[in-house]
Amino acid sequence: MTTPNLPQWLIRIAIAVALPTVACFGFYSVDYLDEKNSALILPTILAYPVALIGLIGLARALLSPPPSRNNIVMWALVILIPITFILFVRS
Secondary structure, three states, rough: OOOOOOOOOOOOOOOHHHHHHHHHHHHHOOOOOOHHHHHHHHHHHHHHHHHHHHHHHHHHHOOOOOOHHHHHHHHHHHHHHHHHHHHHOOO
8 A cells, every 4th residue: 555645744733633622522522421321431532533543544445556345344434433422422
């Protein structure tokens, strides 16, 4: 697999923008939970970073020269499962 040549400053900006959103999103998602759902705090905090990792994996799978259907499906599930969990917690 060949990697696209992205400028180093673009990667740093993406990290600088995405990293604070992880903490903020986890904090505000935990606010939706009450005392009886305290066991869901850790999965709620980890759901957003896992979805971001899935997004990166899906992008890499789509950019690979022969895109593998199995990789695309796997990374799509890595995105969809945490997002579904977050929507469930926030509803």
